[in-house]
Amino acid sequence: MRGHDRINNCLPEELIIEIFRRLESKPSRDACSLVCKRWLSLERFSRTTLRIGASFSPDFFVDLLSRRFLHITSIHVDERLSASLPSLSPPSKRKRGKNKSSPSSSKRKDLTDKTNSEAENAESCSLTDAGLTALANGFPKIENLSLIWCPNVSSVGLQSLAQKCTSLKSLDLQGCYVGDQGLAAVGKYCKQLEELNLRFCEGLTDAGVIDLVVGCAKSLKSIGVAASAKITDLSMEAVGSHCKLLEVLFLDSEYIHDKGVVAVAQGCNRLKNLKLQCVNVTDEAFSAVGDSCSSLEQLALYSFQQFTDKGMRAIGKGCKKLKTLTLSDCYFVSCKGLEAIAHGCKELTRVEINGCHNIGTHGLEAIGRSCPRLSELALLYCQRIGNSALQAIGKGCKSLEILHLVDCSGIGDIAMCSIAKGCRNLKKLHIRRCYEIGNKGVIAVGKHCKSLTELSLRFCDKVGDVALIAIGEGCSLQQLNVSGCHQIGDAGISAIARGCPRLTHLDISVLQNIGDMSLAELGEGCPMLKDLVLSHCHHITDNGLNHLLQRCKLLETCHMVYCTGITSAGVATVVSSCPHIKKVLIEKWKVSERTIRRAGSVISYLCMDL
Incomplete structure (x- = not known):
């Protein structure tokens, strides 16, 4: 009944707070907070996570947020993300009249003046030690803190934080130039710390890491180090000696050798996840891993120069x-090494092989024969793997759900038919530049893989309309990318539009045979479309866009560069017809002044002025 509040008068605060906590998306929570002052207060009370990007004054924001949100346990500050402040002054063409001297206008003027003065200082766009101190004072119960690329944070601020935020469990300092004193303070005061990320922390040495490791030895479970020239085997030896609960280790360093990895392997027998990019580590280290780390579940090895089949x-x-298992650019690992993994590790569920040029068909056949639980397979730049390898996967790995193939010249339709017939639970199929895969293989996928929701066939120039017709008849896709498949035309896209009403992401860029008919069909059949890429489609015009946008009101991104038939009128139609639009990529000369005034924040240009 109009005029009666059926919610606030009946529901207690505890129940409304619980409803807010169950809302997964931030826009939904923000929308609820605008209903009334009570809901705004309760939403602030229930919020536990804050994300802060680079802004005009992070220090000022931290102090302001600490007074509004009282129960925050997780804060993420990422200065790679821009978060420009909305204009605080009224548009110049609007006359404010008597309101010019109002108190609110005066406050806005003061804040605007403050913003302008701070903008002149480069450091005002970065969190400083003062801001970190304010954060510690305002959120003393914080448990998770990420400071990503905050160059003006030093040991002084970190020491202040550590002394007051003793409940800290996760600390990410990626790209921060903090020193040993700050890290030592974390080890001294934060005895519950479980996760630590020190990637690209160039100011640290072994001394700081060792102090932290000794202090947090009873709780530390995850450590990440990358591109830190002064963190050496000494730190890893300390980890191996003290961190008996360690489960996750990520190392990317040319200063770590066998000695450090062996120390961790022998001392941390609970290790479950190991990711290494260390050019000076050899088979000796992996012999220790094999002997001591029986709990290991995830192993990723990148760019190894001295790792061979012996380590495998x-x-x-x-x-x-x-x-x-992830093997990337491990040039000295061959089929024999992969066969050893297949025979010994029968619980494998995910395998990625990227640029390992000595791994061929026989190694992958062993995976197919011995690893029936495999659910995800990625083969990237594997020129020596042929059809019989995927035939073995199709025969032995019935649980396969995700398959990625990139630049695999030896894999063709025979392999795809075997995968389609054997792996009927396939949900995601991503293929790029596999020129031997054509209509026959994709038709088999459409016929047998009814659960397929994501299909990408980028630059597979043997795939045509008949393949997409089969997909449209057999699968209900949510995402489709056929960029560069020049044989695909209106007939194929129209079949997708009729058969895949749940489609949300579509990339049909660089298709010369696509015209307005396809867009009209998509408008009729795919009202849930959110992301659309039309770049380099020369036969698409404003008329096709108009038909599409009559029903596709959920569109959020639209890329349409080098579409000669699309004019400034088409761009205006996109921004005016789509209330949820976030990004339009277009040539600058196609954007009118009126469109810029109306939706300049969502327009992205192909080339920026120098």
Whole structure:
């Protein structure tokens, strides 16, 4: 009944707060907070996470937020993200009249003057030690803190934070130039710390890391180090000696050798996740991992120069619980090494092989024969893997749900038919520049893989309309990317539009045979479309956009550069017809002054002025 509040008068605060906590998206929570003052207060009371980007004054924001949100436990400050402050002064063309001297106008003027003065100082756009101190004072119960690329934060601020935020469990200092004193303070006061990320912290040395490790030895479970020239094997030896609960280790360093990795392997027998990019680590270290880390579940190795089949055999022999394996640019690992993993690690669920040029068909056949629980397979730049490898996967890995193929010239329709017939639970299929895969393989996927929701066929120039017709008849896609498949035309896209009403993401860029008919069909059949890429489609015009946008009101992004048939009128139609639009990529000369005034914040240009 109009005029009667049926919610606030009946529901207690505890129940409304619980409803807010169950809302997953921030826009939904923000919308609820605008209903009334009570809901605004309760939403602030229930919020536990804050995210802050680079702004005109992070220090000022931290102090302001600490007074409004009282129960925050997680704060993420990422100065790679821009978060420009809305204009605080009224538009110049509007006359304010008597309101010029109003108190609110005066406050806005004072804040605007403050903003302008701070903008002249480069450091005003970065969180400083003062801001970190304000954060510690305002949020003493914080448990998770991320400071990503905050260059003006030093040991002084970190010491202040550590002394007051003793409940800290997760600390991410990626790209911060903090020193040893700050890290030592964290080790001294934050005895509950479980996760620590020190990637690209160039100001640290072994002394600071060792002090922290000794202080947090009873709680530390995850450590990440990358590109820190003064963190060496000494730090890893301290980790191995003290951190008996360590489960996750990420190392990207040319200053770490076998000695450091062996110390961690022998001292941290609970290790579950190991990611290494260390050019000076050899098979000796992996022999220790195989001997001591029987709980290892995830192993990722990048750009190894001295890692061979010997190390792979050690892993296969000792790490029976291994579920995820990533090998990237490991040039000296061959099929024999992968066979050793397959025979020893039968619990594998995910395998990624990227640029390992000595791994061929036989190695992957072993995976197909021995690892029936495989659910995700990624083969990138694997020129020596042929059709029979995927035939073995199709025969032995019935649980496969995700398949990525990039630049695999030996894989064709025979392989895809085997995957389609054997892996009928396939949900995501991403193929790029596999020129031997054509209509026959994709038709088999459409016929047998009814659960497929994501399909990407980028630059597969043998795939045409008949393949997409089969997909439209057999699968209900949510995402489709056929960029560069020049044989696809209106018939194929129209079949997708008729058969995939749940489609939300579509990329049909660089398709020369696509015209307005496709857009009209998409408008009729795919009202849930959110992301659309039309770049380099020369036969699409403003008329097609008009038909599309009559029903596709949920569109958020639209890329349409080098579309000669789209004019400034089409761009204006997109921004005016789509209330949720966030990004339009277009040539600058196609954007009218009126469109800029109306939606300049969502327009992105192909080329920026120098």
